[in-house]
Amino acid sequence: MTTKNKIKGPLESEDIQFNLHGVKYVQPLQGHIGRIWRIAWSPNGRILATPSSDRTIRLWNTDTGEVLHTLERHGKTVTCVAFDPEGQLLASGSQDYTVKLWEVSSGRLLRTLRRHKESIFDVVFGPKGQLASCSMDGSIILWDIVSGHANKEMDVSDGGLIAIAFDPNSGLLACGGNGGSVRIWNDQDNTLRSFEVIPSGFVTGIAFSPDGSKIACVGSEGNIRLLEVATGQPLLTIEGHTSGITSIKFYADGQLLAAKGWDGVVTVSHCDTGALLAKIPAPTVGTSNLSGIAFHPHIPLLATVASAPDTSAKYADRVVNIWELDVGLLLGQTIIHKITYTSAKVVLVGESNVGKSYLAHRIANGTPPEAGEIKSTHGMKFWPLDPERLCPTAKAPLGQRRDVVIWDMGGQEEYRLIHQLFLHDTTVALVLFNPIRGVTSFKDVETWTKYLDKQLSGRAAIKLLVGAQIDEPCSVIDSNAVQRLCSEHGFAGYFETSAISGRGIPELCVATARAINWEKLGLTSRPALFQLIRDFIETKRKQGDVILYVADLLRLLGDQFSSEDEKKAVNAVTDQLATQGVIARSRVSTGEPVLVLQVQEIERYAGSLILAARNNPRGVPALELRVIAQANFSLPGIAEDDRLPRNQEKPVMECTVQLMLEHGICFEHEGLLIFPTLFAPTSFTTGQELLHAVSLYYDFAGAIDNIYASLVAWLVLAQDFGRVRLWPDRAEFEVKDGGLCGLRKVGRPGGFAHVDVYFETNTPEHLRKEFIDFVEDHLARHGVEIQEHLAITCPCGHRFEEETLRQRIVRGDKDVGCPVCELRHNLTEGAAKARERDPKIKQQTWALRTKIEKLREKSTEQAVQVLETATKTEHSSGPIRLLHLSDLHFDATTPVKARLQWLLDDLKQDGGIDFEELDYLVITGDFTDKACAEGFEKAYDFASQLAQEFSLSAERCVFVPGNHDVTDLVDAYSRRKDSAGLNDGEWMQEGRIVLARDPQKYPLRFKPFSDGFFHKFLQRPYPTDFSEQGMCIPFWESGIQFLALNSCWQIDEFHRKRSGINVEAIARAVNMAQKQENEARESGQLVPDKPLLRIALFHHAVAGAEQMKDLDFLGNLQKNGIKLILHGDVHKMHRDQIGYWHEKRMHVVGSGSFGARAVDRPEASPRLYNAIEISRDLSSARVHTRQQTKPDGPWDGWYEWPDPDGGKGRLPYYDIKF
Incomplete structure (x- = not known):
């Protein structure tokens, strides 16, 4: 029979129609002025208790719908309630950290229990009347309800607990929360068992079956999972919800299971088969609370928290609806057909070249591969097969679907960081090694075993040790060592195999089949729509499709299901598949969602990116986000012909970066992906x-x-x-x-x-x-x-x-x-x-982890956005733009935000120089004033925010120190009797004492500059070996090479004016420049006829009263093709030419002081900076000179340059011909 009922919401005038087979609407309970949380029915079934964020609890007469009592003593949201077995007491938990005990008959507060240090999210009475509560402080407390004291307390989780339940028979206590595990506590012997059920998620609800043999748990992933209490083994997974689930309850006869989800649906399922018997609307808004459901203890009534129609989040979840279930009718039919399915994951791991791919081919196909057919696996490869391929007895029973998927993991070092993301959910692990190779191969097995042990997180996966590439018995193999390896590391067996000859393959297949305990894996019951989506995805995957647009999935399903059902189901199913590592989710630049079906492509591209980072010529294992997004980015290890088409490669690349960031393989830093473990x-x-x-x-x-x-x-x-x-x-x-x-x-x-x-x-x-x-x-x-x-x-x-x-x-x-x-x-x-x-330390750590998770999500989203915008931005055809600043002189009082804003106004706005893009940032010293630590901190903030404004990575920022960045060290000089054995410049006479440089400590004058700014920004230390302070930084796409030099290497407290450049440093930089150019032209990075512009950077001037004393090095720079010199120091704008008659003449550009105080600048000299535009053919440049005449005033042009066309006016720029 079909029952139609109307519910009138309290805040709207429109009706909602319900039309459910076997479900009859009874009545609403409404009156709360805040969200209702976890509700409870009294043992006699006459009273329903509803806690709310309005800080009250209402006790309802469910026969009449009247409020018996309103309990009002909590100071914050009341989250949960529970009746004692006699129905005389009510316990309530709250975000005010307290548990309160009430007398049900009168509504009188009996006592307040205080011990928890965070919000309480669940309370429960045991079969003998014992009271337990759990909190976000990670503890469970068993209370003495007479004295109000804690009888027992256990710190179960440092991530916070959300749900608890008592076994109605034995008194075992189950709990769950952040971390995704279910824990069972036996308070009699104080033992605690833990079972991971929701990897990378959290548990929100737990319930014991009436006979105490099963636990049902739900959480953020959206599935219902049933476990066997005695062993913790999975019995059944029920899919169907399209978002997280907040509450789970068994009906009294143990046949029905109700679950409420954030998708606005309450499902009623069969406990044994997972068949979906009813879907009851329970509209909600948002996912901020744990709204509940409750079965009547004796008759088939179900109470569900819901929102009135068209309710905003502010007024959500203020209604309790009561439903009557026709159990016989429900059990006699199935509204939505369910399919039971089980999958086993077999992984092959081991060192490279040990024969994993050959073995996988032999197992999957039954024949050896043809010569040259199998190449070394880069990343991983899937080999799906029916269980009977392993052993005829493994065939699935009628009515069930089973499959086995072999995951062939590449052994190359660059893929190991990625492999760890896909080892979870392993059923059987085949660890391959060649025992003939001796001790080294045995150590490799131990390493892989450690990898597996943690990734399996204690799950009952079977490990088999496989001796590979052994065509015939071999006496060289140390059989005792093999047996010891099996014993110490828990291998279930050892098998010598040859994928070519077939030796040992049948035995290994049978052992693998027997190792798969299909019953322990548990069944998965899912709606036909969910299975249809999975089948379509699997078909496309087997066909070799790499990318599948979600729109295509929706078009396929459009004729059979409502549009809203499709979208929710597709999101739920693809989320599940992505969590399992079968596929990955991404989106294209338009925002359209897309699925990466061949997850092995993500491994292949990840391995290539790891190689590219490791081989970064800057010496830092990093990748520029904007660069890797470009189609012309070179992928080491992937031949050009083996790359995916661009429309497929782009989402694969984005998924790869997202995955690496989410799992901490790398992190984003100043526009770079930094890989901490790849530093050489x-x-x-x-x-x-x-x-x-x-x-x-x-x-x-x-x-x-x-x-x-x-x-x-x-x-x-x-x-x-x-x-x-x-x-x-x-x-x-x-x-x-x-x-x-x-x-x-x-x-x-x-x-x-x-x-x-x-x-x-x-x-x-x-x-x-x-x-x-x-x-x-x-x-x-x-x-x-x-x-x-x-x-x-x-x-x-x-x-x-x-x-x-x-x-x-x-x-x-x-x-x-x-x-x-x-x-x-x-x-x-x-x-x-x-x-x-x-004890607060634990909460602080948990809070820090929560903060990090949010920041990780935000950082990942921002990185993907950079990739998307970078691919949409074509390479500029305009000039190369370089911002040259010097003499920042920042200190603790510098207003960084103001300095940055006035500069950006000048760079970007009309009336300024209108730079929409910037290619390089160059700062030539004096970041701080007198080497103060606060100044380096401010300089970092300034440079970082400036680079972000123009989407510059740290690799496109070039820095050299100035004399104000050198720290005076009291022990830089040591006292000696004479200067014997010392070179000129390494000592000075002070009375009768000779002060000599300490060769170990004198170079450390640059350590504060390195530690406080340079190293943090670029992730490489500034070298203290003076000969290494000549660095060459190439950018082949533009044809520019920067030679960064230190003109302050001999400046100290006794020699403030001793500027100059170490001759070894110059030689090193020149040598690097020559070598880099030769290698780039040979490799094709710099085509033979493409011009090259070499720019030298240092702090001190090479002309005028403040020039360096020894300028011999200029001739060497000129001879090696340096065409432009950028410097600072003199606090005024400077322009010069060296060898102006020579075809290799050098142009000298001094930028003046960007931030020096007026007292430190020449009279009438304003603050200054240069912005340089270099033609793409590197034949000319225009130097824009800018001035700030007042400390907090606007920047404007410095009109001091003659008009080259002979006009009488002055210009704010000048041109250079190279």
């Missing part, structure tokens, strides 16, 4: 030695590079610890209010590593604790076998024993002195002890 050792001496004592370290195992990369990436995103400086396997974060936090990774064989944690002595204690806790939390979440060790290793080399340090900490000491050098070191107690002493 350099010859730079700055920062290679560890100058700070290590406070503690962590031993851990797993995917070492992924764990370290994401740790650095998340700390960068957090911003709480300051800006980062990176070295090979090391990261330092400069704390804004003083001090430094650092990490150093030390790799070990077999998938092990340890991370040193260290600090500067002035790092605040609260930052130390937060940093340590975040590091430990990250390693615990992503690594395995974590062990924390207290360890102080003094820079002098002395190492303190851990027991000594722990004794000092227990005694209350704050620091410890080194017995060798007497340097004192702060004591750090470690993450666990710090959490015990200060």
